[in-house]
Amino acid sequence: MAADKACTQCRAMVDGSTCVVCGGTDLTKSWEGQIFIFNFETSDVAKAINAKANGRFALKIK
Numbered sequence: 001m002a003a004d005k006a007c008t009q010c011r012a013m014v015d016g017s018t019c020v021v022c023g024g025t026d027l028t029k030s031w032e033g034q035i036f037i038f039n040f041e042t043s044d045v046a047k048a049i050n051a052k053a054n055g056r057f058a059l060k061i062k
């Protein structure tokens with residue numbers, strides 16, 4: 001998991017070089033915390049971090 005990168009646009013955890021959520025390619029390894037969103041449409045947590053999809057998201061981008 002140490003090599004995981006997070007999208008700086010939407011905070012989604014990215015496997016590879018392009019974010020599957022927003023299509024962004026600006027990725028960073030400098031993130032803290034991780035959360036799994038299951039129901040982004042109804043999740044307060046998803047709203048709090050502005051998640052627009054289900055999946056893993058970084059809580060904080062440094």
Ligand SMILES: [Zn+2]
Nearest residue numbers: 007010019022
């Ligand atoms: Zn993204």
